[in-house]
Amino acid sequence: MTETIFLIGMPGCGKSTLGRALAAALDYTFVDLDAQIEADEGRTIRDIFAQDGEVIFREIEARTLRKVAAQPHTIVATGGGTPCFHDNLAVIHAQGISLFLDTSLSTILARMEAAERAVRPLLAQEDLKAKLEELYTRRISYYAQADLRIPEADSDVSSVLQKLQERA
Template identity: 50%
Template sequence: MGTINHFNCALFIVSLFLLKHTVSNIFLVGMPGSGKSFWGSLLAQDLGYTFVDTDSNIELLEKQAISQIFEQHGEAHFRTLEATYLRKLPQGINLLVATGGGTPCFHDNMSLMLSKGLVIWLDVPVNTLVNRLIFEKTKRPMLAQKTDEELIAT
């Protein structure tokens, strides 16, 4: 019940912002495990935006899981793919984009996103992130090699 109330509150705030500003794209950023993909798909549906998940779409385009891209080509290659993908997003069609956890940190992606739309940071308590990521770390290349203790310390 609390989650739905938080979601409705977030939807209301974003809707008010969109009424006052012309924004064609919304970008969700945040730490890995913050819920960008989950909340992004719900928010896009309620706002009538097209949902885009950068990680999922890069996997489709590359025909490889992100963990395989990291393993075979390295992080630098993945970050270049990510930046290229962001730069190719069309303008003016109301996209809600869930980015990867590291997206804002590379290739001036944050400036690009700010120039193309509204950027929303999903702020999640550290203990919530740790609880989520412990169960998902095999899917996340930056965390896969870490022990649970290292993950908690990070």
């Protein structure tokens, strides 16, 4: 397998954690899209949102996605909203295979602590559960277009590798 693998799903669903483990198992390069944006821009995602707003952030995100998408043997952990803007999902489908990490909102909510809210601008508000539900409702139609759906119960490396082999 040489194609780029894109992990999509809600914030806190485990894209970065699984992505690192998959990259190690496959001897692929791992790219966390948000971390790449921060490195390229020299500022945090939170600062980009605060200084420039979401529209500019989404343009930067789209540009960064296109830069990393063509790299073979790469696992890309996208931001939660990445597939929903600027035809990013079309780029993902053209450049590789997408995996939707379908994690329950209750699991995501349990993972989110106050410290994490500080680095996730769209979740930095009092009613985190309501915001997660609203984001999920807006984004599920994009996530559902992934090449493979990875249920929470099957989100370990060996299960994902098996699904990838079955698809090949």
